[in-house]
Amino acid sequence: MLDIKRLSIEEAKVLIEGATKKSEEMGIPMCIAVCDESGHLIAFDRMNGGKISSISIAIDKAFTGAVARNGTHVYNQLCQPGQPTFGIHVTNGGHFSIIGGGLPVTVDKVIVGGIGISAGTAVQDLEVAEAAVAYFHKKTGYKA
Amino acid sequence: MLDIKRLSIEEAKVLIEGATKKSEEMGIPMCIAVCDESGHLIAFDRMNGGKISSISIAIDKAFTGAVARNGTHVYNQLCQPGQPTFGIHVTNGGHFSIIGGGLPVTVDKVIVGGIGISAGTAVQDLEVAEAAVAYFHKKTGYKA
Amino acid sequence: MLDIKRLSIEEAKVLIEGATKKSEEMGIPMCIAVCDESGHLIAFDRMNGGKISSISIAIDKAFTGAVARNGTHVYNQLCQPGQPTFGIHVTNGGHFSIIGGGLPVTVDKVIVGGIGISAGTAVQDLEVAEAAVAYFHKKTGYKA
Amino acid sequence: MLDIKRLSIEEAKVLIEGATKKSEEMGIPMCIAVCDESGHLIAFDRMNGGKISSISIAIDKAFTGAVARNGTHVYNQLCQPGQPTFGIHVTNGGHFSIIGGGLPVTVDKVIVGGIGISAGTAVQDLEVAEAAVAYFHKKTGYKA
Numbered sequence: 001m002l003d004i005k006r007l008s009i010e011e012a013k014v015l016i017e018g019a020t021k022k023s024e025e026m027g028i029p030m031c032i033a034v035c036d037e038s039g040h041l042i043a044f045d046r047m048n049g050g051k052i053s054s055i056s057i058a059i060d061k062a063f064t065g066a067v068a069r070n071g072t073h074v075y076n077q078l079c080q081p082g083q084p085t086f087g088i089h090v091t092n093g094g095h096f097s098i099i100g101g102g103l104p105v106t107v108d109k110v111i112v113g114g115i116g117i118s119a120g121t122a123v124q125d126l127e128v129a130e131a132a133v134a135y136f137h138k139k140t141g142y143k144a
Numbered sequence: 145m146l147d148i149k150r151l152s153i154e155e156a157k158v159l160i161e162g163a164t165k166k167s168e169e170m171g172i173p174m175c176i177a178v179c180d181e182s183g184h185l186i187a188f189d190r191m192n193g194g195k196i197s198s199i200s201i202a203i204d205k206a207f208t209g210a211v212a213r214n215g216t217h218v219y220n221q222l223c224q225p226g227q228p229t230f231g232i233h234v235t236n237g238g239h240f241s242i243i244g245g246g247l248p249v250t251v252d253k254v255i256v257g258g259i260g261i262s263a264g265t266a267v268q269d270l271e272v273a274e275a276a277v278a279y280f281h282k283k284t285g286y287k288a
Numbered sequence: 289m290l291d292i293k294r295l296s297i298e299e300a301k302v303l304i305e306g307a308t309k310k311s312e313e314m315g316i317p318m319c320i321a322v323c324d325e326s327g328h329l330i331a332f333d334r335m336n337g338g339k340i341s342s343i344s345i346a347i348d349k350a351f352t353g354a355v356a357r358n359g360t361h362v363y364n365q366l367c368q369p370g371q372p373t374f375g376i377h378v379t380n381g382g383h384f385s386i387i388g389g390g391l392p393v394t395v396d397k398v399i400v401g402g403i404g405i406s407a408g409t410a411v412q413d414l415e416v417a418e419a420a421v422a423y424f425h426k427k428t429g430y431k432a
Numbered sequence: 433m434l435d436i437k438r439l440s441i442e443e444a445k446v447l448i449e450g451a452t453k454k455s456e457e458m459g460i461p462m463c464i465a466v467c468d469e470s471g472h473l474i475a476f477d478r479m480n481g482g483k484i485s486s487i488s489i490a491i492d493k494a495f496t497g498a499v500a501r502n503g504t505h506v507y508n509q510l511c512q513p514g515q516p517t518f519g520i521h522v523t524n525g526g527h528f529s530i531i532g533g534g535l536p537v538t539v540d541k542v543i544v545g546g547i548g549i550s551a552g553t554a555v556q557d558l559e560v561a562e563a564a565v566a567y568f569h570k571k572t573g574y575k576a
Contacts, residue, residue, distance in 0.1 A: 008192050040196045044188035048152050048434060052184050052471055052499035057523050073516065081513045089519040094526060098519035122516035145443065145544065145574075146336060148436035155433065182470035183340055211340035225369045228361065228410035231377040231386035235345050238382060256433065286433075296480050328484045332476035336440050340472050 004037060007105065007113035011140060012042040015105065015115050018135025022128045023047060026120070030128060031058035033116040034105075039067040042113065054118035060095045061102025061116025061125075069111055073100030073126050101125025103133055107142040150180045151249065151257035155284060156187040159249065159259050162279025166272045167191060170264070174272060175202035177260040178249075183211040186257065198262035204239045205246025205260025205269075213255055217244030217270050245269025247277055251286040294324045295393065295401035299428060300331040303393065303403050306423025310416045311335060314408070318416060319346035321404040322393075327355040330401065342406035348383045349390025349404025349413075357399055361388030361414055389413025391421055395430040438468045439537065439545035443572060444475040447537065447547050450567025454560045455479060458552070462560055463490035465548040466537075471499040474545065486550035492527045493534025493548025493557075501543055505532030505558050533557025535565055539574040 007015075012034040023030040029049035035041050041059060061072050068075065075098040078085040089098045100122035105113040115132055117125040137144055151159075156178040167174040173193035178186050185203060205216050212219065219242040222229040233242045244266035249257040259276055261269040281288055295303075300322040311318040317337035323329050329347060349360050356363065363386040366373040377386045388410035393401040403420055405413040425432055439447075444466040455462040461481035466474050473491060493504050500507065507530040510517040521530045532554035537545040547564055549557040569576055 009189060010192075038196075040190075041188060041199050042190050044185060045153060046184075046186050051501060053496065053524055053528060055185050056525070057520070060523065076516060076518060079519065090522050094522050097523070099523075100516050145539065146438040146440050148438050150434040150436050152434050180470070182468075182472060184470060208341065213339060228364060228388050230364060231367065232345070234378050234382050235348065235385070235387075236341055237344070240341060251433065297477060326484075328478075329476060329487050330478050332473060333441060334472075334474050343473050 005107060005110055005112045006036045007034065007042060009042055011136070012113065014139050015132050015136045016043055016045050018139070019115065019117055019128050019132035020045065020047065021135065022131035026124065026128070028120045028124060030117050030119045030125070031055050033058040033062040035062040035066050035114050037066055037112050039063040039114065051119045057097065057099065057118040058116040060097040061099065061118060062114040063095055063116070064097040064114070065102035065104045065116060066111060066114025068096065069104055071100070071126070072097045072102035073122065076100060076122070099125070101129050103129045105133055105136065106144050148181060149251060149254055149256045151178065151186060153186055155280070156257065158283050159276050159280045160187055160189050162283070163259065163261055163272050163276035164189065164191065165279065166275035170268065170272070172264045172268060174261050174263045174269070175199050177202040177206040179203070179206040179210050179258050181210055181256050183207040183258070195263045201241065201243065201262040202260040204241040205243065205262060206258040207239055207260070208241040208258070209246035209248045209260060210255060210258025212240065213248055215244070215270070216241045216246035217266065220244060220266070243269070245273050247273045249277055249280065250288050253288070292325060293395060293398055293400045295322065295330060297330055299424070300401065302427050303420050303424045304331055304333050306427070307403065307405055307416050307420035308333065308335065309423065310419035314412065314416070316408045316412060318405050318407045318413070319343050321346040321350040323350040323354050323402050325354055325400050327351040327402065339407045345385065345387065345406040346404040348385040349387065349406060350402040351383055351404070352385040352402070353390035353392045353404060354399060354402025356384065357392055359388070359392070359414070360385045360390035361410065364388060364410070387413070389417050391417045393421055393424065394432050397432070436469060437539060437542055437544045439466065439474060441474055443568070444545065446571050447564050447568045448475055448477050450571070451547065451549055451560050451564035452477065452479065453567065454563035458556065458560070460552045460556060462549050462551045462557070463487050465490040465494040467491070467494040467498050467546050469498055469544050471495040471546065483551045489529065489531065489550040490548040492529040493531065493550060494546040495527055495548070496529040496546070497534035497536045497548060498543060498546025500528065501536055503532070503558070504529045504534035505554065508532060508554070531557070533561050535561045537565055537568065538576050
């Protein structure tokens with residue numbers, strides 16, 4: 001039998017809180033998604049003014065970060081034309097995101113969920129995702 | 145130019161708070177979705193233990209309540225075999241929900257968003273949606 | 289070689305004009321779609337206040353009226369549980385409409401396009417579609 | 433509560449009129465789509481002879497211009513292989529367009545809708561979209 005560690009809704013909201021704080025600091029209204037270790041959505045916030053096209057992108061980034069077990073920006077590099085992973089962006093019904101801003105969330109080196117940010121540039125989205133994960137570890141006391 | 149009223153994220157969270165309170169009271173962990181008047185997701189919560197199959201159902205119910213401008217339970221009646229609206233459940237890419245638990249959210253008789261609840265029976269889901277909308281009007285002071 | 293008769297954009301707009309007049313008379317802001325004899329969209333209008341969920345439904349009704357060569361209300365009857373055509377509503381990628389309000393548009397008994405109306409009840413939608421087709425024949429002088 | 437400005441059908445038709453005039457001047461029958469600030473279709477015209485494959489492309493361009501808040505030609509540059517936004521063209525169910533010819537429509541610097549043109553080259557499509565937006569501002573008196 002497998003024992004699985006999974007983010008609770010309360011913990012997911014800590015991630016959203018951290019992402020919101022960073023987004024407000026940067027002045028960019030973001031779409032923020034948190035999913036569990038199986039890639040299923042736990043919590044989502046579209047800040048006032050967040051782009052509508054970013055709703056599904058944020059959710060896809062959180063999914064990918066959790067289940068593909070890597071930052072979506074890493075897959076961006078791996079999925080460039082000429083690379084052997086090129087093509088992965090159209091898998092999973094188009095929900096495999098290769099745009100930076102999706103990250104796995106780990107506790108004691110185990111992936112317990114994923115976070116996805118969208119509405120800024122890929123670089124800004126990743127910056128917010130990283131800030132949210134750092135905030136999560138700081139506030140909960142969990143080790144990455 | 146048209147003037148449109150739309151729920152803010154803060155107001156969407158009042159709806160989620162109301163739904164959560166009622167769900168806890170009933171002892172059923174629910175998926176709770178709130179969308180804007182155009183059917184786009186603003187906020188989502190899956191309570192600890194909420195069914196995974198209910199994630200998309202809750203989102204579809206919120207969408208339908210807002211943009212089809214009626215409770216999803218009303219469409220359930222209209223869409224029964226033998227009725228002229230039979231078939232509407234497969235429209236909108238399969239996102240038109242005809243299962244009770246989706247409601248429009250109105251302020252001064254204008255639809256400003258939608259709420260969708262899923263994980264219980266259709267009757268329980270509707271009960272939670274109604275409680276959430278009542279809580280929203282009471283807490284914000286807006287009139288339905 | 290086949291010779292095909294097809295609605296022009298100018299003729300499609302006569303259908304939209306007729307549907308708009310009738311909708312205004314009934315006080316229901318409708319989504320109005322006109323497609324060609326192959327089922328491809330020629331013209332579309334969403335009247336101010338027209339339901340968002342009706343955009344794709346109107347387009348699907350116009351498609352079905354033209355290419356399945358019958359009113360969508362006719363298919364509603366044919367597609368009831370127990371009938372041999374039950375199931376047709378999920379064909380064509382979900383775009384086969386069986387809700388009243390879609391009609392073929394004929395000239396000299398040949399189908400040259402389709403019209404689809406959505407936002408009211410199926411009965412109201414059909415009433416507007418019929419009025420639009422009658423207006424089209426009257427204004428253009430074409431015979432049905 | 434958020435206050436949103438949205439194009440009316442009458443205003444959408446001014447955009448279509450402007451696009452049609454420019455298309456006729458260039459001798460290219462275009463597909464022309466106008467959507468609201470939430471990406472939902474308001475009006476569509478396929479000029480006589482307009483490409484059938486351009487119907488959905490024009491609609492997707494209008495959607496993207498409005499909700500992703502940038503010209504689709506801008507995303508074409510951002511989404512080239514090697515760029516961090518590579519991959520955005522397969523998001524939003526394949527409806528995120530990165531082909532020039534989609535633009536946001538602004539009034540007083542606020543996005544109130546989007547326009548999408550398709551049937552020519554990407555450069556021609558953008559030229560028509562820009563002409564339509566300029567015509568819209570001139571005819572209505574609204575400031576961009």
